[in-house]
Amino acid sequence: MNLPIREQSGVLIVEVGGRIDHSIAEEFTRALEPLLANCRQGQAPVLLDFSGVIYISSAGLRVLMMASRQAKAQQGSFAIAALTPLVQEVFTISRFNLIVPCYASVDAACKVLGK
Amino acid sequence: MKQVVFWGTRGSLPTAMTSHDIREKIVSALVTANGRSFRNRAAIDEFVDSLPFAVSSTFGGNSSCVEIVADCPEHIICDMGSGARPLGQAKIARFGVPNPQTYHIFVSHLHWDHLMGFPFFTPMYIPGNRIVIHGCHAQLEEAIRLQMRAPCFPVDYSQAGAKIEFDLMTPGKPHFICGLNVTPKLQLHAGDSYGYRFDSVDKSVVYSTDSEHKLDDIESFDEFIRFFDKADLVIFDAMYSLAEAASVKSDWGHSSNVVGVELCQAAAAKKLALFHHEPIHDDKQLSRLFAETRRLEQITRGERAPLEIVSAYDGLIVEL
Ligand SMILES: [Zn+2]
Ligand SMILES: [Zn+2]
Numbered sequence: 001m002n003l004p005i006r007e008q009s010g011v012l013i014v015e016v017g018g019r020i021d022h023s024i025a026e027e028f029t030r031a032l033e034p035l036l037a038n039c040r041q042g043q044a045p046v047l048l049d050f051s052g053v054i055y056i057s058s059a060g061l062r063v064l065m066m067a068s069r070q071a072k073a074q075q076g077s078f079a080i081a082a083l084t085p086l087v088q089e090v091f092t093i094s095r096f097n098l099i100v101p102c103y104a105s106v107d108a109a110c111k112v113l114g115k
Numbered sequence: 116m117k118q119v120v121f122w123g124t125r126g127s128l129p130t131a132m133t134s135h136d137i138r139e140k141i142v143s144a145l146v147t148a149n150g151r152s153f154r155n156r157a158a159i160d161e162f163v164d165s166l167p168f169a170v171s172s173t174f175g176g177n178s179s180c181v182e183i184v185a186d187c188p189e190h191i192i193c194d195m196g197s198g199a200r201p202l203g204q205a206k207i208a209r210f211g212v213p214n215p216q217t218y219h220i221f222v223s224h225l226h227w228d229h230l231m232g233f234p235f236f237t238p239m240y241i242p243g244n245r246i247v248i249h250g251c252h253a254q255l256e257e258a259i260r261l262q263m264r265a266p267c268f269p270v271d272y273s274q275a276g277a278k279i280e281f282d283l284m285t286p287g288k289p290h291f292i293c294g295l296n297v298t299p300k301l302q303l304h305a306g307d308s309y310g311y312r313f314d315s316v317d318k319s320v321v322y323s324t325d326s327e328h329k330l331d332d333i334e335s336f337d338e339f340i341r342f343f344d345k346a347d348l349v350i351f352d353a354m355y356s357l358a359e360a361a362s363v364k365s366d367w368g369h370s371s372n373v374v375g376v377e378l379c380q381a382a383a384a385k386k387l388a389l390f391h392h393e394p395i396h397d398d399k400q401l402s403r404l405f406a407e408t409r410r411l412e413q414i415t416r417g418e419r420a421p422l423e424i425v426s427a428y429d430g431l432i433v434e435l
Contacts, residue, residue, distance in 0.1 A: 022333060022336060025330075025331070026331075055415065057377055058330045058357055058361075058371075058373050058374055058377055059330045059331065059333075059336075061330070061357065061358075061361070062330035062331060062361055065358075065361060065362060086414050089410065089411075089414060090373075090411065090414070090415070092407075093357075093372075093373065093407045093408075093410065093411045094356060094357035094358055094371070094373045095356035095357065095358035095359065096357065096358050098358060099358050099362055
């Protein structure tokens with residue numbers, strides 16, 4: 001799984017795209033691993049740009065929860081931004097919007113998380 | 116199989132509506148009526164039917180008890196929650212006494228909310244009736260007897276007038292009962308629980324409650340997809356939100372509407388009944404969950420045939 005990375009206002013922005021379903025959840029976990037390893041206090045916040053994600057299943061949501069947990073344990077900051085309206089609805093229906101920080105846009109997230 | 120009748124749909128604990136709940140419904144209805152007057156009862160009924168479910172009705176509060184009406188004179192029941200009391204009354208009213216009947220009861224597991232209706236299931240006191248209790252727990256008979264013994268209950272198990280038999284089933288293997296193939300499946304729940312798949316020549320119904328699904332256990336997901344395969348109706352434990360089930364209520368042994376939709380979609384099931392409702396949720400919250408589940412199915416459907424969603428309530432009859 002290829003996750004292009006860029007930097008904006010001191011935030012590591014990770015581009016995620018396509019369908020995040022059961023078949024790809026494990027690969028998604030592995031792709032996030034090196035980024036999360038550095039997601040700790042004093043390091044750049046990690047922000048997933050979800051504008052290219054068209055579907056996410058429960059297994060995909062779990063990966064985000066685990067990532068968010070790990071970041072929190074390391075006192076780093078991890079968030080998701082720019083969810084498409086349908087993916088946003090899945091977050092609301094599953095109540096994952098309450099356990100993983102979500103921002104309306106990358107710019108909005110950078111204003112809060114960046115320097 | 117002809118239909119499925121829901122006698123108890125509440126999870127964990129029977130749950131009564133409060134005066135506050137009823138008052139809110141009446142106020143809502145009167146606000147909607149806005150001073151309108153009605154010619155007769157039919158006009159009133161028509162107006163009531165137009166109100167949202169949470170205003171005109173209730174999901175009800177009896178704990179798990181579901182009847183499957185098949186093409187045989189014997190009765191098929193899943194679990195003996197408190198919904199077994201009205202079910203027993205309905206059978207007595209319909210068939211009278213004495214009029215010997217056979218009841219097949221499939222027990223998902225031995226937690227109290229799934230057994231507590233048995234001492235109130237009147238047919239068990241009537242000689243001539245035959246009750247076959249099917250299950251997969253070795254302690255099935257012991258658990259049934261335990262709750263009908265002093266100091267737990269005033270009437271001892273030995274007072275049962277009906278002939279009671281126990282049938283220990285083997286998970287994963289179809290058993291031919293009442294013209295149906297009944298296959299139990301082990302589920303993740305404290306002390307284990309079992310789902311049951313009922314297959315007739317042309318219809319399939321799955322009863323799968325008190326069953327947790329670990330989101331990273333792909334093997335188990337695949338097993339359940341096969342268990343639900345092309346079912347006409349899947350009765351599914353949707354007690355928690357996905358986030359609750361995966362985080363604060365992880366290992367509590369229950370599932371969510373989201374996983375219900377995913378499994379049923381992958382299994383190409385026709386209908387999903389949300390079941391084992393959280394006692395904390397009132398009718399408004401359950402209606403919201405129902406609407407959200409329908410919406411989720413709609414936005415994730417893709418090229419698949421639509422999956423019909425119902426939210427089970429005490430008294431609901433689903434035609435197969
Ligand atoms: Zn239960
Ligand atoms: Zn239970």
